[in-house]
Every structure is written in C-alpha cells, then in structure tokens.
Amino acid sequence: MLTGRAFKFGDNISTDQIIPGRFAHLRSNLPELAKHAMEDAAPTFVARVKPGDFIVAGSNFGLGSSREHAPLVIKMAGVKAILARSVARIFFRNAINVGLPVLLCHTDNINDGDELEVDLKAGTIRDITSGSQLTFSKIPEIMLHILDEGGLLPYLEKYGDFKL
Amino acid sequence: MGKTLAEKILSTKSGAEAKAGDIVVAKVDLVFVQDTTGPLAVRQFRAAGFEHTASSLEAILFLDHAAPSPNRELSNDHMLLRDFAYQTGGMLSDVGEGICHQIVAESLAKPGDLVIGADSHTVTAGGLGAFACGMGSTDIAVALGLGRTWLRVPESVRVSLSGRFPSGVFAKDLVLYLIGQIGADGATYKALEFSGDSAGAMSISERLTVANMAVEAGAKVGLFPADEATRDYLSSQGRGDHYQPLFPDDSADYGQIIDINLAGLEPVVARPHTVDNIALARELKGTKVNQVVIGTCTNGRLDDLAVAAKILSGKKRHVQTRLLIAPASRGVLLAAMRDGYIQTLLEAGAIILPPGCGPCLGLHQGVLASGESCLSTANRNFKGRMGNPEAFVYLGSPATAAATAITGEITDPREVL
Ligand code: SF4
Numbered sequence: 001m002l003t004g005r006a007f008k009f010g011d012n013i014s015t016d017q018i019i020p021g022r023f024a025h026l027r028s029n030l031p032e033l034a035k036h037a038m039e040d041a042a043p044t045f046v047a048r049v050k051p052g053d054f055i056v057a058g059s060n061f062g063l064g065s066s067r068e069h070a071p072l073v074i075k076m077a078g079v080k081a082i083l084a085r086s087v088a089r090i091f092f093r094n095a096i097n098v099g100l101p102v103l104l105c106h107t108d109n110i111n112d113g114d115e116l117e118v119d120l121k122a123g124t125i126r127d128i129t130s131g132s133q134l135t136f137s138k139i140p141e142i143m144l145h146i147l148d149e150g151g152l153l154p155y156l157e158k159y160g161d162f163k164l
Numbered sequence: 165m166g167k168t169l170a171e172k173i174l175s176t177k178s179g180a181e182a183k184a185g186d187i188v189v190a191k192v193d194l195v196f197v198q199d200t201t202g203p204l205a206v207r208q209f210r211a212a213g214f215e216h217t218a219s220s221l222e223a224i225l226f227l228d229h230a231a232p233s234p235n236r237e238l239s240n241d242h243m244l245l246r247d248f249a250y251q252t253g254g255m256l257s258d259v260g261e262g263i264c265h266q267i268v269a270e271s272l273a274k275p276g277d278l279v280i281g282a283d284s285h286t287v288t289a290g291g292l293g294a295f296a297c298g299m300g301s302t303d304i305a306v307a308l309g310l311g312r313t314w315l316r317v318p319e320s321v322r323v324s325l326s327g328r329f330p331s332g333v334f335a336k337d338l339v340l341y342l343i344g345q346i347g348a349d350g351a352t353y354k355a356l357e358f359s360g361d362s363a364g365a366m367s368i369s370e371r372l373t374v375a376n377m378a379v380e381a382g383a384k385v386g387l388f389p390a391d392e393a394t395r396d397y398l399s400s401q402g403r404g405d406h407y408q409p410l411f412p413d414d415s416a417d418y419g420q421i422i423d424i425n426l427a428g429l430e431p432v433v434a435r436p437h438t439v440d441n442i443a444l445a446r447e448l449k450g451t452k453v454n455q456v457v458i459g460t461c462t463n464g465r466l467d468d469l470a471v472a473a474k475i476l477s478g479k480k481r482h483v484q485t486r487l488l489i490a491p492a493s494r495g496v497l498l499a500a501m502r503d504g505y506i507q508t509l510l511e512a513g514a515i516i517l518p519p520g521c522g523p524c525l526g527l528h529q530g531v532l533a534s535g536e537s538c539l540s541t542a543n544r545n546f547k548g549r550m551g552n553p554e555a556f557v558y559l560g561s562p563a564t565a566a567a568t569a570i571t572g573e574i575t576d577p578r579e580v581l
Contacts, residue, residue, distance in 0.1 A: 014547070028203050059349055090300060161312075
C-alpha cells in the first residue's frame with residue numbers, strides 16, 4: 001500500500017518539460033540532473049515534492065524524446081507512482097524499466113494536493129481527500145514482472161532472458 | 165487473415181505468427197545509441213554484466229546531438245562512447261558525420277529489418293520498410309547484449325494517400341496535417357502504415373520525413389512498403405543488395421483507415437507548444453520570426469536544401485531573422501556543395517552549421533532568447549525544446565522556412581514561388 005499526495009499536471013507533458021535537453025550535460029551526473037525534475041512543467045516541483053508523493057497527469061504523459069532520464073529523475077525526486085489517463089509508449093517502457101509504476105486510470109477528479117492511497121496488487125486507488133475510489137487498468141504481464149523485480153536489470157538478473 | 169506490414173516483419177523476427185496485440189520476443193538487426201542516451205545505455209550494459217554486444221546484430225554509436233561538444237561534461241560523454249566502441253568493436257559515427265537517423269537510412273537499415281535506437285525518431289527508417297522504433301537506454305542496453313527485445317505487436321492504422329502535392333506543398337505539410345487531424349496521441353501504441361498510389365509515388369526522402377514524425381502522433385512505427393523507389397534508393401547508396409520487396413497482404417486487418425488526398429493540402433505550420441496545434445501558414449501571416457532553422461532528421465536532406473536554395477536564390481534573409489542551416493549528414497553537405505546550394509544559401513545570409521542535430525534540442529548552436537520565435541523544419545516544438553522555455557517554436561516545411569527567412573514573418577511559400 002502506497003500513500004502520498006497528488007501533484008496534478010495537465011495533458012501532453014513532454015519529456016522536454018520533465019527534464020529539459022538543456023541539461024543534457026548533467027546526464028552522467030544523475031544527482032545534479034534530478035534537481036531539475038519537472039522544471040519546465042512546474043518550476044518548484046523538486047522543492048515541494050515529498051518522498052511517497054504521486055504525479056497525477058492527464059493524457060499522453062511523457063511524450064517526446066526517448067530519454068530514460070525522465071522517469072529516472074521523477075523516481076529520484078521521491079515519486080512512488082505516476083497516475084495518468086494515458087502515457088506515451090517509450091516513457092511507459094522506460095518508467096517500468098527503472099521500476100517506477102505507471103497506473104492508467106481516469107485522473108480527472110483527483111485534485112492537486114489530494115491524499116491518495118494506492119493498492120498496487122488490488123489495482124485500486126482511494127482518494128482520501130474526496131472519498132472516491134478508482135481502479136487502474138492492467139498492464140501487459142511482462143511489464144508487471146519487470147516491475148515486480150524493480151526494473152529491467154534486476155528482472156534480467158533473475159530470469160537471464162525475456163520470459164513470456 | 166493476411167498480415168499488416170508490422171505483423172509481417174515481427175512474425176519473421178520472432179519466428180511466431182505475430183498478430184496485433186501479441187507480445188513477442190524478436191531478434192534485432194540494428195541497435196544504436198546517440199550521445200545523450202548512449203552513456204546511460206553503456207552504464208546499464210555494464211551493470212547487466214555484458215562484455216560484448218551480441219554477434220547477431222550491428223551496433224552503432226552516434227555522436228550527433230552535441231556535435232561538436234559545447235562543454236566538458238558532454239565531451240566526457242563522447243569519450244565514454246568512443247572508448248566503448250573501441251572496446252566492443254561497435255561502429256562509431258563521430259562528430260561531423262551527421263544525424264543518426266539520416267546515416268541509418270543512408271547506409272544501414274534494410275527493408276524488413278528490426279531496428280531499435282535510443283532515440284524516439286528511430287521511426288525514420290520506417291520510410292525504407294524497416295520496423296524501426298525508439299526505446300530508452302536500458303531497453304537498448306539489454307538488446308545490445310541479448311540480441312533480442314520484447315515488443316507488443318501494434319494494431320495498424322492504414323493511411324491511404326491519393327492525389328498529388330500542389331505546388332508549394334510538401335511531405336512535411338502532409339504529416340503535420342495528419343498529426344493535426346488525429347492528435348499528438350492519435351496513434352499511441354499503434355503502427356501508422358502508409359499506402360496508396362501516392363505513397364508509392366513519394367521519394368524516399370519524402371517517406372523518411374513522414375515516417376520520422378509518426379512518433380509525434382504517439383505511433384510505435386511509421387511504415388512504408390518497400391517498392392521500386394526503395395530499390396532505386398538503396399542502389400543509389402551502393403547497397404542494392406539490401407533490397408527486398410515488402411508489402412502488406414491485401415486481406416490484412418486495419419482497424420482504422422484514414423484517407424488523405426494530397427491535392428487538397430496547403431502549407432501547414434505547427435504552433436507552440438504541441439505538434440498537433442496546427443494552422444495554415446497563410447493564417448499566421450504577420451507572426452514575427454527571429455530565427456529560421458533548416459535541417460534536422462525530418463528535413464535536412466538534399467531535396468530540402470534544394471527547395472530552400474531555390475526560394476532563397478538571389479534573395480537575402482530578412483535583416484532581423486537569423487537563418488541556420490544544418491545538413492543532416494556529411495553526404496548531404498557534400499552533395500549540396502556540389503550542386504551549388506550551399507553557395508546560394510550563404511549568399512542569402514545563411515549560417516551553415518556542421519552536419520548533426522544543430523539547434524533542434526537546445527544544447528548548442530542557436531539557443532533562442534526569451535520571447536523569441538523560431539520557425540524550424542524539425543519535428544518538435546515543445547516548451548523549452550530549443551533551450552529556452554520562454555521561447556516559441558513553430559514547425560513547417562523547408563519551403564515555408566525559406567519564405568519566412570526572406571520576409572521575417574511566417575509566410576506561405578506560394579507567395580514567393
Ligand atoms: S535532429 Fe532533432 S529530432 Fe532529430 S535526432 Fe537530432 S535532436 Fe532528435
């Protein structure tokens with residue numbers, strides 16, 4: 001069970017907003033890079049986010065560049081899961097590969113700052129602030145297995161290859 | 165039931181009867197990274213305990229995004245990739261050779277290949293009939309080591325093209341129009357497959373432009389059949405033996421069909437800050453532009469420079485509008501010099517940048533000032549994309565870009581043709 005606050009974002013938050021290209025020189029220095037997470041979408045995000053919080057977004061979250069640094073810096077900022085109506089496909093794979101859960105659900109009625117309780121196994125999200133309950137859709141089994149191991153490298157260490 | 169192009173290629177590569185919706189493990193032919201995603205891929209490759217890249221694939225490392233490097237951090241990243249190439253025997257495409265997707269198209273990708281790259285515009289090679297898609301660094305690292313990756317076989321949307329482009333209207337206008345119609349997530353997780361007589365009549369460069377932007381509608385791949393134009397292109401690159409014809413089956417299952425008549429199109433521009441925010445170029449007349457960029461993996465090829473040179477011949481750029489040209493590869497630059505386009509563009513007031521990504525992603529070479537606007541032939545206009553979140557990026561064809569460079573405001577190229 002995960003609990004934390006919602007950080008609400010709109011539709012079409014690109015990886016350029018999540019971690020701008022102008023910081024590409026920091027990509028081999030992840031702790032420095034992570035200080036700029038979400039900077040062009042919410043400049044004060046890193047200062048305000050607390051370990052365990054959630055990013056709650058509209059549709060097509062993470063569109064654009066394939067930079068895996070985007071889910072990495074979100075995870076390093078302490079975010080425990082991303083809830084979105086939809087996510088772009090490369091970002092989706094990358095998030096799972098770095099062990100950051102992506103929960104696809106109707107996020108419209110979750111407000112910024114709401115307290116959420118997420119049950120990853122049951123597939124449910126409770127909005128404690130509003131009292132409402134949501135379910136999120138299943139993701140492909142292979143992604144679930146990767147997520148269960150904490151990411152693609154630990155998955156590979158355990159299974160040695162892709163297991164369908 | 166017959167197969168779509170996506171199903172055909174993934175069936176071959178997985179050795180299974182791949183149908184849309186299936187998850188397959190497939191053998192990859194070509195794997196590449198570039199200088200902003202490569203260092204993490206190399207570290208993940210080593211963390212996974214791999215020492216050699218799989219012998220069944222070609223591995224290439226491109227230094228193109230920060231080329232030449234603007235600072236020591238990126239220089240160190242370049243050194244890391246060069247060292248990795250030397251140690252593993254991977255191919256290195258060093259600073260100055262050009263953009264990964266252009267070189268993949270010129271020299272490496274074949275029809276029917278499975279190509280994965282640590283760059284979202286890997287889809288470009290779909291213009292040659294390769295199943296080419298972008299992934300992140302860890303997926304790429306694992307594919308480099310194993311020689312395989314997992315994929316969900318995408319549902320395919322058929323985009324059926326008829327008619328001919330009117331004068332002043334180009335492949336870029338077509339793909340911007342399509343994205344405007346279906347939206348920036350209109351093809352998420354799907355394949356866009358282009359077909360029809362007019363797709364067959366398109367040059368490879370035009371197909372590469374269209375396939376390149378498939379990802380801007382969220383698509384996993386943008387695929388063209390491999391036909392005689394593909395064969396001729398491959399022969400012209402000295403690799404005619406890489407050709408094999410590839411077409412979808414007549415009875416393939418396309419969930420959605422989009423018909424577009426090219427004759428009905430006009431020059432289109434994407435406005436800040438999403439690619440689906442399109443307008444007609446003529447509707448944006450009066451929009452001041454401080455910088456014009458012609459280049460990138462979308463529109464930095466010889467035909468693009470030829471169109472720009474034709475429009476700018478004997479003219480001068482607007483005094484308040486900088487004009488930056490970045491040829492997509494060394495080969496493109498050499499051909500453009502041979503054909504006189506570089507001379508024409510320089511005389512018109514252009515700045516010629518080295519082959520590479522140039523100002524496209526805001527690392528170097530043409531970062532915009534706050535409040536400035538740019539019209540670029542690139543594929544993305546996201547907030548902050550060109551290095552400044554307080555700047556504005558518009559996207560258009562090379563013809564629209566050249567016309568805009570002359571007037572200093574967004575201009576329908578038909579006004580100056
Ligand atoms: S030209 Fe632009 S879009 Fe193309 S690979 Fe380079 S940075 Fe990416």
